[in-house]
Amino acid sequence: MLPLPVLTTMAAVLTIAVFTFLYKDNPFYKFAEHVFVGIAAGYVVAIEYQNVFLPNLWRPLTAGQYVLIIPFILGVLMFSRFTNRFNWLSRWAIGLMVGTFSGLAIIGFAQGDLVAQIQANMLPLHAHSLIDTFSNCIIVLGLLVSLVYFFFSKEHKGVLGASARLGIWFLMVSFGASYGFTVMARISLLVGRLLFLLMDWPASFGIQFVH
Amino acid sequence: MERFDRRYIFLVIFLIVLFPLLMPLGLPIRVSKEVSGAYEAIDKIPPGSKIYFACDYDPGSMPELHPMTMAILYHLFSHDVKVVGACLWPGGPPLLEDAFNKVAVQKFGKKYGVDFVNLGYKEGREVVMVSLGRDIPATFPADFYGTPVGQLPVMRGVRSLNDLDMIVNISAGYPGTKEWVQQVQSRYHITLAAGCTAVSAPEYYPYYQSGQLVGLLGGLAGAAEYEKLVGVPGTATRGMDAQSLGHLAIIVFIVLGNVMYLYLKKTGRLTRR
Numbered sequence: 036m037l038p039l040p041v042l043t044t045m046a047a048v049l050t051i052a053v054f055t056f057l058y059k060d061n062p063f064y065k066f067a068e069h070v071f072v073g074i075a076a077g078y079v080v081a082i083e084y085q086n087v088f089l090p091n092l093w094r095p096l097t098a099g100q101y102v103l104i105i106p107f108i109l110g111v112l113m114f115s116r117f118t119n120r121f122n123w124l125s126r127w128a129i130g131l132m133v134g135t136f137s138g139l140a141i142i143g144f145a146q147g148d149l150v151a152q153i154q155a156n157m158l159p160l161h162a163h164s165l166i167d168t169f170s171n172c173i174i175v176l177g178l179l180v181s182l183v184y185f186f187f188s189k190e191h192k193g194v195l196g197a198s199a200r201l202g203i204w205f206l207m208v209s210f211g212a213s214y215g216f217t218v219m220a221r222i223s224l225l226v227g228r229l230l231f232l233l234m235d236w237p238a239s240f241g242i243q244f245v246h
Numbered sequence: 247m248e249r250f251d252r253r254y255i256f257l258v259i260f261l262i263v264l265f266p267l268l269m270p271l272g273l274p275i276r277v278s279k280e281v282s283g284a285y286e287a288i289d290k291i292p293p294g295s296k297i298y299f300a301c302d303y304d305p306g307s308m309p310e311l312h313p314m315t316m317a318i319l320y321h322l323f324s325h326d327v328k329v330v331g332a333c334l335w336p337g338g339p340p341l342l343e344d345a346f347n348k349v350a351v352q353k354f355g356k357k358y359g360v361d362f363v364n365l366g367y368k369e370g371r372e373v374v375m376v377s378l379g380r381d382i383p384a385t386f387p388a389d390f391y392g393t394p395v396g397q398l399p400v401m402r403g404v405r406s407l408n409d410l411d412m413i414v415n416i417s418a419g420y421p422g423t424k425e426w427v428q429q430v431q432s433r434y435h436i437t438l439a440a441g442c443t444a445v446s447a448p449e450y451y452p453y454y455q456s457g458q459l460v461g462l463l464g465g466l467a468g469a470a471e472y473e474k475l476v477g478v479p480g481t482a483t484r485g486m487d488a489q490s491l492g493h494l495a496i497i498v499f500i501v502l503g504n505v506m507y508l509y510l511k512k513t514g515r516l517t518r519r
Contacts, residue, residue, distance in 0.1 A: 106507020
């Protein structure tokens with residue numbers, strides 16, 4: 036393995052290369068991007084082989100758990116995508132995967148989102164404190180008018196139109212909050228990279244640049 | 247206004263974010279009830295108990311989520327809680343390893359396999375989650391280093407997630423907090439606390455409101471609040487000054503942009519592209 040100062044310098048150079056995109060698209064950025072994609076793909080293949088294929092399939096199969104021949108064959112069938120003549124065989128494996136994930140997603144959504152969230156929004160409109168009462172009323176009102184906005188089976192006129200317009204306001208506040216959090220995430224990433232350039236990189240050479 | 251080069255905005259943001267990193271301002275950090283909820287739930291776990299630590303992120307979200315992982319692990323190991331860590335993101339295991347080394351080994355002198363374990367990465371997303379609820383050794387037959395889980399003392403008596411006291415999930419997206427709530431919390435009714443990127447935090451607040459999550463740490467701010475609660479300021483606390491000034495600059499830009507827009511519209515000099 037390469038020494039730490041060499042590794043951190045490589046990371047720092049690649050970080051600066053990515054930052055150059057802010058000036059304009061250039062070969063330094065493209066180089067960093069390609070290196071990242073290549074390494075990430077190689078890493079995933081290696082870790083899938085070591086941590087998934089060997090312990091969960093190959094080792095138990097070769098140790099006598101012959102029932103695992105079924106997922107092994109289905110896995111091999113996925114590679115038939117590379118041939119024009121036999122690519123239809125991959126549909127068996129894909130079908131099983133889509134079916135399994137759909138089943139799990141539907142059950143999970145019904146249990147974890149639909150029922151639980153409806154339950155959570157059945158709030159008393161007269162609570163113990165004035166703040167809770169106000170808060171519950173706002174949540175229930177916001178939920179109802181936001182749902183009305185997404186009701187497209189009837190023209191948004193009259194009471195329905197007014198509710199839908201109020202729903203837009205609630206949705207706008209929600210989008211505004213999401214935007215604020217998105218900005219926070221992006222600034223955090225910048226902070227993270229700057230801390231690396233100011234602290235971790237010099238520290239690998241034994242230099243303390245900032246305290 | 248249309249001719250304004252946006253690179254000036256990048257430069258201003260860069261300088262504003264850089265300044266407090268060089269000269270920290272020490273702006274106050276207020277702890278939200280979502281973060282204190284997670285802290286209190288972890289604080290209640292008796293010493294010697296075991297928890298499942300789902301480290302579902304990769305280096306792309308490291309600046310936000312790694313400080314959370316470090317702070318929560320600090321809290322867990324300071325209470326002598328044993329940690330079973332695993333990842334559903336391929337880039338996760340080395341990050342979990344780094345956090346274990348820095349916190350468990352270097353700060354508390356804990357032993358691998360006895361006090362904590364890194365089960366590594368497993369492909370299968372929701373299928374893995376449901377499988378963990380039934381049989382952990384069948385899902386992860388070996389740890390990240392290939393050691394059979396039956397040989398690890400920390401895994402003794404751990405058959406499924408029900409044998410653990412709590413799940414802590416640090417998530418950068420899919421699969422992550424949403425799936426842990428849908429597939430595990432609602433199915434097996436296990437206490438779940440989560441930390442997530444700021445981008446995904448608004449999506450998970452309803453889960454906190456409904457009680458499906460006992461606590462939620464959102465982005466760098468959530469990490470900084472947790473660092474404050476455990477009394478160990480780290481990179482999140484350090485980054486919050488830069489974060490706050492960066493936000494302030496963006497607010498100023500938004501206000502200026504709107505003022506300019508209204509002025510140009512009023513004077514008839516606004517050209518549409």
